[in-house]
Amino acid sequence: MSTIEQIAAQLQGYDPQAMTADGVQDFLARLVTPVRDVLELPLFEALGRVLAADVISPFDVPPHDNSAMDGYAFSGSQLAPDAALELRVIGTALAGKAWQGSVLPGQCVKIMTGAVMPAGLDTVVPQEFVQLNRSGDVERITIPVGLLRTGDNRRLRGEDLAQGKAALQKGELLTPARLGLAASLGLETVKTWRPLRVAYFSTGDEILSLGEAPREGAVYDSNRYTVFGLLSRLGCQVIDMGVVRDDPALLEAAFTDAAAQADAIITSGGVSVGEADYTKAMMKKLGDVAFWRIAMRPGRPMAVGRISSIKSAFSAYPASTGSYGKSSNEQGAMLFGLPGNPVAVMVTFLAFVRPALLRMMGAKPEPTLLLKAHSTEAIRKKPGRTEYQRGRVSTAPDGSLQVKTTGSQGSGVLRSMAEANGLIVLHHGQGNVAVGDEVDVMMFDGAM
Numbered sequence: 322m323s324t325i326e327q328i329a330a331q332l333q334g335y336d337p338q339a340m341t342a343d344g345v346q347d348f349l350a351r352l353v354t355p356v357r358d359v360l361e362l363p364l365f366e367a368l369g370r371v372l373a374a375d376v377i378s379p380f381d382v383p384p385h386d387n388s389a390m391d392g393y394a395f396s397g398s399q400l401a402p403d404a405a406l407e408l409r410v411i412g413t414a415l416a417g418k419a420w421q422g423s424v425l426p427g428q429c430v431k432i433m434t435g436a437v438m439p440a441g442l443d444t445v446v447p448q449e450f451v452q453l454n455r456s457g458d459v460e461r462i463t464i465p466v467g468l469l470r471t472g473d474n475r476r477l478r479g480e481d482l483a484q485g486k487a488a489l490q491k492g493e494l495l496t497p498a499r500l501g502l503a504a505s506l507g508l509e510t511v512k513t514w515r516p517l518r519v520a521y522f523s524t525g526d527e528i529l530s531l532g533e534a535p536r537e538g539a540v541y542d543s544n545r546y547t548v549f550g551l552l553s554r555l556g557c558q559v560i561d562m563g564v565v566r567d568d569p570a571l572l573e574a575a576f577t578d579a580a581a582q583a584d585a586i587i588t589s590g591g592v593s594v595g596e597a598d599y600t601k602a603m604m605k606k607l608g609d610v611a612f613w614r615i616a617m618r619p620g621r622p623m624a625v626g627r628i629s630s631i632k633s634a635f636s637a638y639p640a641s642t643g644s645y646g647k648s649s650n651e652q653g654a655m656l657f658g659l660p661g662n663p664v665a666v667m668v669t670f671l672a673f674v675r676p677a678l679l680r681m682m683g684a685k686p687e688p689t690l691l692l693k694a695h696s697t698e699a700i701r702k703k704p705g706r707t708e709y710q711r712g713r714v715s716t717a718p719d720g721s722l723q724v725k726t727t728g729s730q731g732s733g734v735l736r737s738m739a740e741a742n743g744l745i746v747l748h749h750g751q752g753n754v755a756v757g758d759e760v761d762v763m764m765f766d767g768a769m
């Protein structure tokens with residue numbers, strides 16, 4: 322049994338001609354396998370990579386008890402419930418330099434934010450809370466009654482992170498905050514999974530590459546540019562293979578070449594029922610591929626599977642950024658055969674390909690965050706399919722979120738996609754939307 326057949330057999334009621342959006346996600350989650358090669362990267366090169374191992378804190382953070390305020394450190398056991406506390410100031414503790422000496426009852430030390438707490442002291446009174454009395458060289462403070470409790474304004478050693486504990490976990494994407502956290506532990510490098518290499522090409526005789534003269538019935542290729550952008554935002558290494566004509570020999574060369582170098586291949590076009598389409602036939606010949614009709618709009622037809630990596634003698638398509646060697650995927654490269662229509666490409670990428678690639682990158686799977694916004698207009702929707710409508714979320718005068726579609730929802734209309742900041746997700750069972758109804762929105766956020 323092929324892998325596709327095996328997964329199909331595990332799923333109840335699998336029907337390639339009637340897939341739901343949820344069913345596609347479930348299938349893909351079973352089909353993809355994560356990369357295995359680990360790279361140890363300096364922090365400046367690790368942004369957007371996925372951790373291949375927990376980051377263990379080599380010490381307590383903060384390393385000492387320290388003050389959270391500019392003020393006076395003292396022993397809180399002297400606080401009385403019914404009397405102000407008067408203390409004599411015997412020195413100053415600066416940040417970066419521990420204060421030496423012992424502090425007796427009735428004494429305190431002026432302290433700066435971040436400075437190490439002097440031995441035996443556990444409480445800090447912020448300077449604006451005290452009354453300062455000076456007589457000659459002697460400084461005294463009075464702390465009003467009822468203002469503080471023992472331990473106030475002191476940050477405890479190990480309060481952020483305890484030595485030996487995981488500060489970051491395997492499978493987490495390295496965000497700016499996580500890079501900062503790793504740096505705060507003094508770590509110069511982190512272990513990450515190697516980046517994914519993704520090859521993509523557009524198919525169709527009517528597709529022009531930029532620089533070609535316009536001709537009747539032909540359109541400029543936009544899909545390679547949107548796919549390039551979406552992949553780059555994900556931190557993938559992209560391999561642009563151009564436009565491939567609807568010719569069996571050219572298609573075979575493109576697929577086998579892509580499979581030999583990439584972890585995944587993304588194509589657009591040729592997955593519907595058009596007559597002069599060799600694309601589907603070639604996918605079938607070279608791989609283990611399912612052809613789906615998905616109950617969704619846009620993005621109805623899609624092909625998914627693996628293309629076996631027959632080694633080509635040489636590659637005409639070197640990786641455009643860096644090189645981490647050949648694909649190590651013995652099972653062949655994942656294939657995502659997206660429909661040709663420009664918006665269908667982007668929607669199927671965001672809904673299905675992106676989560677699948679994140680899994681391949683070794684990232685911990687996280688459900689897509691949907692936020693709720695009130696629709697400013699009525700939207701017609703038939704139950705029985707998932708619709709992704711291009712919309713713009715904004716803040717309503719009452720401070721709540723509202724969303725409006727950005728015009729024509731035709732699956733070739735990129736302008737309304739370019740104006741949108743998210744996709745309104747009208748779920749499978751959902752019907753018409755009335756003005757003011759709450760709808761779910763998948764925000765583009767960092768994805769595009």
Ligand SMILES: Nc1nc2c(c(=O)[nH]1)N[C@H]1C(S)=C(S)[C@@H](COP(=O)(O)OP(=O)(O)OC[C@H]3O[C@@H](n4cnc5c(N)ncnc54)[C@H](O)[C@@H]3O)O[C@H]1N2
Pocket residue numbers: 523524525527528540541542543544545589590591592593594595620621622659660661662663665732733
């Ligand atoms: N009888 C049926 N016809 C169609 C069906 C169907 O179910 N039954 N599905 C429709 C849907 S939905 C879509 S989407 C398309 C998908 O067809 P293909 O994947 O075979 O794509 P093409 O026919 O090659 O192209 C569709 C459309 O998109 C334009 N295109 C293609 N590639 C690019 C590109 N790289 N840059 C810009 N534009 C591109 C192409 O010119 C066509 O206009 O099939 C429907 N038909």
Ligand code: MOO
Pocket residue numbers: 617618619620621622660662665732733
């Ligand atoms: O749904 Mo097709 O994928 O409309 O353009």
